[in-house]
Amino acid sequence: MKKRVAVLAGDGIGKEVTNAATAVLDAIGRRFHHEFEWVHGVLGGAALDQAGHPIPEETIRKCEESDAILLGAIGGPKWDHYPKELRPEKGLLQLRKHFELSVNLRPVQAYKTLLASSPLKEEVAEGVDLVFVRELTGGLYFGEPSYHTDEEAVDTLVYKREEIERVVRFAFEMAQQRRKKVSSVDKANVLESSRLWRKIVEEIAAEYPDVEYEHMLVDSTAMKLITSPASFDVIVTENMFGDILSDEASVICGSLGMLPSASLRADGFGLYEPVHGSAPDIAGQNKANPLGAILSGAMMLRTAFGMTQEADAIEEAVKKVLEDGFSTGEFKSLGGKVLTTTEMTEKVINEIESEL
């Protein structure tokens, strides 16, 4: 197959990790006879510096002309004092809205060799294999009115039935491919939007009798993610709760640097990015963990292009490298073999090529 991918490196370590991901995907291309065309565009602070806007028209056009988007990371102290319409984050939010990327997937998996660096006891973190299905283009993030004066501020949490239906249905479909359990998270004892959410979950659950489901309150979920994370399979929730809980859960596996994500439109078009931020403090030092970006590449292959075997090959290569005791700087204390960004990328590529 021939696929065109828009690569938005963004800021900080974004460039290093997207370079790593495209190098690995090129290796997959060689092994499985695909051709990937990389179309580079600017986003976030880099776009502000170059074009005066966090998401220039040209970047949007490049994404529209591509089969998928691969993103690095955005933001940094340099742009923190820009007016809010010009903040790097605004570029990301506009990208999500423009392409209607309403379903955000964030898998969290505990890797055995990294457990020692989890803040959780190993027996608590062991076996964690869950995925967040977060609504990404509704709720408090985009509701109107939204303003502040010097005296008062208002944000609005709005959901339309179809927005909730879409993401909830996605979660149930996904659960059918996994351990068949959905935990729907809301705050139905306080919020009206949660009451509609809960109602819709029950309607949709009725269509998936093979999937077990439960309603959980967001506050108890914040506890249970720490006390028994391995009990979760698919967690579905609205935008803001998903933001908080998925970041909370991301520490389970010992480093944010490991985690991939996908943000999808109803027709399957999507954006793939590591969960970590732009980490300006280590940018340009060849220290960043490229595995989050590389695993995002695997999600892209599987979800956007239906390349299951190819995605498996990346995920197995990553597992193998970790099992061989290699990791990047943030796992230094584990006493394994610490690699640079490019060395780690090479190791993964070698694994992929060794199966030629």
Added chain:
Amino acid sequence: MKKRVAVLAGDGIGKEVTNAATAVLDAIGRRFHHEFEWVHGVLGGAALDQAGHPIPEETIRKCEESDAILLGAIGGPKWDHYPKELRPEKGLLQLRKHFELSVNLRPVQAYKTLLASSPLKEEVAEGVDLVFVRELTGGLYFGEPSYHTDEEAVDTLVYKREEIERVVRFAFEMAQQRRKKVSSVDKANVLESSRLWRKIVEEIAAEYPDVEYEHMLVDSTAMKLITSPASFDVIVTENMFGDILSDEASVICGSLGMLPSASLRADGFGLYEPVHGSAPDIAGQNKANPLGAILSGAMMLRTAFGMTQEADAIEEAVKKVLEDGFSTGEFKSLGGKVLTTTEMTEKVINEIESEL
């Protein structure tokens, strides 16, 4: 001193734990020559059963005629399917609103002997001593419009300057009595209300040059509470974020059952309650951990009545009992001496009396 306290046991284990707290406070009364008058009122499910409303007029009157309110816990499956205006939680929310209990304090402390039962590694949880200062009568919990139809739902996050000022000022005052550090949590990269919040924090911080402060995003805070909880001193945030994060942090010390809270009006009048819920599964079995309620009693003495020595006496008694290896059922796996609710209460009372 003579003090009148409204005791709202509520539902489930509420009765057992408020009984424990009043028994301990009576012991304090004997030792320090105070007299506590306990005025019992119904709230939540118990009030629904008895008076058809989650917070009857009579309960409000009893609270108005008292110097403080001591609450057990509310709710249970029995009332889950009541219409929302009659849910037990509504009673609690109305109580907070009626008495303008706008500042919620939730200290979280790691007790050495209980560390082994924390889901966090002991070296991560060790030394945690933080307090949440949560805004309790604003934001998404009470903003209008708030409704749902079958097609759409709206909740509104509103804050007035004075609501933010009050809670933020409280946090800085509190930090001056502690380790002089405030972490203010918001989502200023997305929410307008957070931008006003951040602005007000900066204004107020300028009045407390001896207190160090930082702005943190709610998603990164959810991570940092797990990766380095001991780095926090005072955490101040809005209502919904406070709900989620304080519950998350509550697991650090190994059990919700240990944690007290206070909800205060501007003039110091307040409601004191353990953080745990009504735990209907163990209600009436003399198994519940009474220490959260007992420590809430200590907070009441210190905050409502200025009885510092008396509060210290309770807290020291609790520490002593724990150090002697005693605990309640949820800590069974630690292999210590497991006590019933009444036995644990007796132990604490004995400690208090032994200092006579």
